[in-house]
Amino acid sequence: MKTVEDNGRATTKERARLDAESIIEAGLRIASQPGMATVSVRDLGAMLDAAPTAIYRHFRSKEGLMQALLDRLIAMCLARVTAPREQWRERLTQLSTATLDVFVMYPAVGLEAIVFSTEGPAELDTVELMLDAYAQTGLEGDELVRHYGALSTYVLSYASGIARAHSLSSTIQPEQSTPWWGRTLPVTAASHPQISALREELTALTDREIYFMGINELMDAAERAGARARERAAAGQA
Known part of the structure; x- marks a missing residue:
């Protein structure tokens, strides 16, 4: 089972399993936060403890990510x-x-x-x-x-x-x-x-x-x- 630290950043176990599904799940967690008007790659990277380039390895563009979400x-x-x-x-x-x-x-x-x-x-x-x-x-x-x-x-x-x-x-x-x-x-x-x-x-x-x-x-x-x-x-x- 995935575990997430209290500050919302992914643990080493989750970082090792970064894939399209984990990115989508993280994106939905961000999207559900009160007052959040966008899902940014920066916020996703912070939550998953991953560089933006790692996100783009699974989604070719921000538009592709939003389409998947x-x-x-x-x-x-x-x-x-x-x-x-x-x-x-x-x-x-x-x-x-x-x-x-x-x-x-x-x-x-x-x-x-x-x-x-x-x-x-x-x-x-x-x-x-x-x-x-x-x-x-x-x-x-x-x-x-x-x-x-x-x-x-x-x-x-x-x-x-x-x-x-x-x-x-x-x-x-x-x-x-x-x-x-x-x-x-x-x-x-x-x-x-x-x-x-x-x-x-x-x-x-x-x-x-x-x-x-x-x-x-x-x-x-x-x-x-x-x-x-x-x-x-x-x-x-x-």
Whole structure:
């Protein structure tokens, strides 16, 4: 079993086993630290007691390292999808929930999701799951791809944005909801009557609330489009 000294630096036993897996594990430990906005090769070297050149022997670039870390997070998300295949909506809900929860657990990696395509097996498995889920509504071809693209982009962009908010704070806990507005509203009824009237409602909104509202709306739209596609197919066969 690997042992790590109290100061977070690797022991001689761990140094001798430096490989891609140990680097990924160390990267995730760094990414989970409060207020950590990036996983640097310097921090990895310090934690593993290794020179940056040793890191780059396993990952050709910083981008390659971040892709590997992000694909590991995506694999964690997939592992939380337990609903049976025929329950397509529940599977997409579980995947979306896991994406947000895992990204805020490892915000320094999660915030990169909208920037990087991992090109890894977990990402491809996620694409397959989402396409298969929407295909069960009756969607196919270009229409299926468009609805998949809308949901995928929404989940990744919003979850990575929330992860970024967590990465910038050393006090927000992963399970905490962040405010959607997050700033004061210095307006009056005369200058901005709608904002003034809805001030309490606006400031009470949380990111998680809006996140799941958007996901439900996108799934509703896909379900309606799938129903129309089935109707057109039935009419064509009549």
